[in-house]
Amino acid sequence: MDTFKSLLSPLGMSTGAIQDTLKLVVIGGTVETARRASVSAWNGFVDSFFLTAHFSQDDYPYDWLMHWLAKVLSIHSWRLRILKGNTQQPAWGRSREFEITTRSVNRNGITQSTTGDLDEEEEEDDTLVHGRRKRKVAFMPSLDTTHTIYYRGHWLRITRTKRYPDYGHGCSLKISVVARNNDILKKLVLEAKREYEKDAEHRVHIFLADTTYGCWRWNGARQKRPMSSIVLQPGVKDMLLADCKDFLCSEEWYAERGIPFRRGYLLHGVPGSGKTSLIHSLAGELGLDIYVVSLSSKGMSDNTLTTLMGHVPSRCILLLEDLDAAFTRSVSRDANSTGAPTASTSKESSTSTTENTDGSTLSLSGLLNSLDGVAAAEGRLLFATTNHIERLDPALSRPGRMDVWVNFTHATKWQAEGIFKCFFPYKPSTAATANSNGSSAAKDTSQQNLPLPKRKHVHAIPILTEEEISELAKRFAEAIPEDELSVASLQGYLLKNKTRPRECVEEVAEWVIQERETREKLKKEKAEREAKEKKEAEEKAQKEKEEKEAKEKEEKEAKEKLERKERAAKVKKARAEVAAKSGSSAATSTTSTETTSAASTTAEAITISETTSSSSSEEETSTGVDADTEESVTSEEETDKDKGTNEESKKEKWVAVKPSNTVATTTSSASTLSSTDADPAT
Numbered sequence: 001m002d003t004f005k006s007l008l009s010p011l012g013m014s015t016g017a018i019q020d021t022l023k024l025v026v027i028g029g030t031v032e033t034a035r036r037a038s039v040s041a042w043n044g045f046v047d048s049f050f051l052t053a054h055f056s057q058d059d060y061p062y063d064w065l066m067h068w069l070a071k072v073l074s075i076h077s078w079r080l081r082i083l084k085g086n087t088q089q090p091a092w093g094r095s096r097e098f099e100i101t102t103r104s105v106n107r108n109g110i111t112q113s114t115t116g117d118l119d120e121e122e123e124e125d126d127t128l129v130h131g132r133r134k135r136k137v138a139f140m141p142s143l144d145t146t147h148t149i150y151y152r153g154h155w156l157r158i159t160r161t162k163r164y165p166d167y168g169h170g171c172s173l174k175i176s177v178v179a180r181n182n183d184i185l186k187k188l189v190l191e192a193k194r195e196y197e198k199d200a201e202h203r204v205h206i207f208l209a210d211t212t213y214g215c216w217r218w219n220g221a222r223q224k225r226p227m228s229s230i231v232l233q234p235g236v237k238d239m240l241l242a243d244c245k246d247f248l249c250s251e252e253w254y255a256e257r258g259i260p261f262r263r264g265y266l267l268h269g270v271p272g273s274g275k276t277s278l279i280h281s282l283a284g285e286l287g288l289d290i291y292v293v294s295l296s297s298k299g300m301s302d303n304t305l306t307t308l309m310g311h312v313p314s315r316c317i318l319l320l321e322d323l324d325a326a327f328t329r330s331v332s333r334d335a336n337s338t339g340a341p342t343a344s345t346s347k348e349s350s351t352s353t354t355e356n357t358d359g360s361t362l363s364l365s366g367l368l369n370s371l372d373g374v375a376a377a378e379g380r381l382l383f384a385t386t387n388h389i390e391r392l393d394p395a396l397s398r399p400g401r402m403d404v405w406v407n408f409t410h411a412t413k414w415q416a417e418g419i420f421k422c423f424f425p426y427k428p429s430t431a432a433t434a435n436s437n438g439s440s441a442a443k444d445t446s447q448q449n450l451p452l453p454k455r456k457h458v459h460a461i462p463i464l465t466e467e468e469i470s471e472l473a474k475r476f477a478e479a480i481p482e483d484e485l486s487v488a489s490l491q492g493y494l495l496k497n498k499t500r501p502r503e504c505v506e507e508v509a510e511w512v513i514q515e516r517e518t519r520e521k522l523k524k525e526k527a528e529r530e531a532k533e534k535k536e537a538e539e540k541a542q543k544e545k546e547e548k549e550a551k552e553k554e555e556k557e558a559k560e561k562l563e564r565k566e567r568a569a570k571v572k573k574a575r576a577e578v579a580a581k582s583g584s585s586a587a588t589s590t591t592s593t594e595t596t597s598a599a600s601t602t603a604e605a606i607t608i609s610e611t612t613s614s615s616s617s618e619e620e621t622s623t624g625v626d627a628d629t630e631e632s633v634t635s636e637e638e639t640d641k642d643k644g645t646n647e648e649s650k651k652e653k654w655v656a657v658k659p660s661n662t663v664a665t666t667t668s669s670a671s672t673l674s675s676t677d678a679d680p681a682t
């Protein structure tokens with residue numbers, strides 16, 4: 001201890017202070033250890049007495065429970081329960097923290113609710129506030145907080161936690177209860193499921209493919225569309241519905257025969273003919289959710305699609321919209337656009353992938369594998385729609401992938417009559433009721449009149465008798481040309497006249513004429529626009545070609561000029577050498593006659609060669625001292641500058657060629673002078 005003290009004394013700490021510090025450390029440590037021990041003892045107690053169930057957001061029970069919690073914990077339900085003295089229902093016993101939302105809750109997080117229908121006990125209220133339906137409030141268990149609720153004689157501890165806090169999604173639910181067996185949890189889950197399904201009865205849930213995370217995102221629940229509101233040629237709807245139903249209950253049959261339990265439907269035809277609407281309606285009728293994939297969406301790749309297909313639940317409708325556009329992004333959907341499968345769709349390159357500017361790398365083989373590969377889900381109904389069946393690769397539309405093909409055409413008279421009847425409610429006549437009782441089974445639903453609406457309508461729609469509506473529908477159909485206008489355009493016209501059934505029929509002929517004119521006009525405008533675009537494209541291409549040619553020419557000329565300059569420099573150099581040589585030979589000629597004659601020959605040779613080559617652009621002479629050749633390779637400026645001088649010198653030189661002896665005296669060139677000097681006659 002003394003040693004310890006002596007060690008601390010230089011630090012200026014007294015023994016008392018050290019002791020106090022040590023005491024604090026010991027006390028703190030003891031308290032913390034005690035806390036941890038109690039927490040772990042509590043957890044041990046909970047683990048041994050509590051039953052705990054975990055619900056992941058990836059699975060349906062999470063949806064059921066969240067829906068149930070939101071529903072049973074809403075203020076209104078709670079108030080009603082108290083009023084009704086219902087003690088069997090749960091209540092927020094001790095919870096002090098909630099998440100209050102007007103959005104419905106689903107497996108994929110809290111998403112915008114379409115109607116906020118969580119409070120179903122309230123009477124149906126159509127009141128609009130600022131054009132919107134009244135929002136209803138739901139109480140949700142807040143994140144990372146444990147809530148205690150009382151349910152059927154048990155206290156439930158509910159905790160909702162985020163599984164992947166970084167991604168902002170992926171929650172899980174933990175429910176603990178003190179009980180001898182898990183009956184209470186089973187009852188809870190079953191009740192939640194029943195409630196969920198009761199509410200989902202009138203809705204179709206839509207899920208969209210998320211290409212970023214390769215998962216499905218809930219996109220909302222749409223009101224079911226009655227099959228009777230879809231007007232197709234007789235028998236088509238019934239055939240499809242029966243086929244789907246038959247498939248859904250034939251799992252064993254498929255398994256026994258080793259056939260993959262999948263069925264594909266290809267709906268093809270003109271735009272606005274009811275393909276998507278029929279799928280929506282079928283989903284409602286069969287009670288299935290719809291999983292929509294847009295193959296041309298950003299970031300779609302073979303891997304992403306395979307992952308998505310692997311996560312499709314067994315009983316659902318998988319919808320591939322605009323199948324023909326899968327490999328032809330940015331291609332317009334009209335009939336005139338080529339839209340032909342690009343390289344990636346062609347047979348030979350079906351295994352290759354095409355990287356697009358939007359980062360999509362989907363190949364045909366990738367699509368085919370994801371549809372019926374090993375990882376593909378079974379039990380789903382695949383629906384694919386296209387406006388251009390001729391553009392589909394045969395591998396994609398072959399039986400096994402697309403088992404049933406349905407062609408959708410423009411509106412027939414039959415469809416026109418049916419859609420008219422769908423639009424206008426009627427007062428059923430007694431005679432008609434008696435008749436319909438006997439024959440309704442045989443009658444196609446598309447031709448049945450819609451009954452009176454259940455809700456009060458804000459529009460003053462005159463309610464006509466069934467006979468009158470049928471009569472008007474017939475007249476309406478007569479005025480509609482067969483297979484010319486889309487059902488969507490008929491619907492547009494009827495919508496405009498939804499409160500005027502009689503006027504609607506009277507004015508329909510006029511509307512058809514207008515529609516034709518508009519279509520003609522649009523067609524013409526489109527043709528003009530396309531011609532203009534084509535012309536502009538051609539002009540642009542021509543301009544680019546010309547520019548390219550001009551550039552190439554310029555480059556070629558510059559190159560040639562450079563070569564000429566180099567050659568001129570060479571010639572100059574050679575000339576200078578010759579001049580130097582001839583100068584030295586002139587000096588020698590003054591001392592020797594033989595040398596003089598030789599020099600004279602050289603001078604003459606130079607003169608002659610200069611003169612000859614000036615008349616034509618012949619090749620350089622062996623001496624390489626061709627004056628004209630030099631000019632031909634010098635730069636243009638030099639040519640201009642030297643032009644006058646050269647002409648003069650040419651004259652002089654020309655004169656010099658003739659009687660070499662006499663004229664040699666008049667020549668001014670150094671070489672001639674030297675030869676003159678050397679002439680023995682002079």
Ligand SMILES: Nc1ncnc2c1ncn2[C@@H]1O[C@H](COP(=O)(O)OP(=O)(O)OP(=O)(O)O)[C@@H](O)[C@H]1O
Binds near residue numbers: 408
């Ligand atoms: N046969 C039909 N019966 C009832 N309504 C129809 C029919 N065809 C089209 N419609 C109406 O026209 C609109 C467009 O229909 P829908 O989207 O189903 O057509 P589509 O064939 O899928 O078109 P696209 O090929 O452009 O996707 C919808 O509002 C729908 O109500």
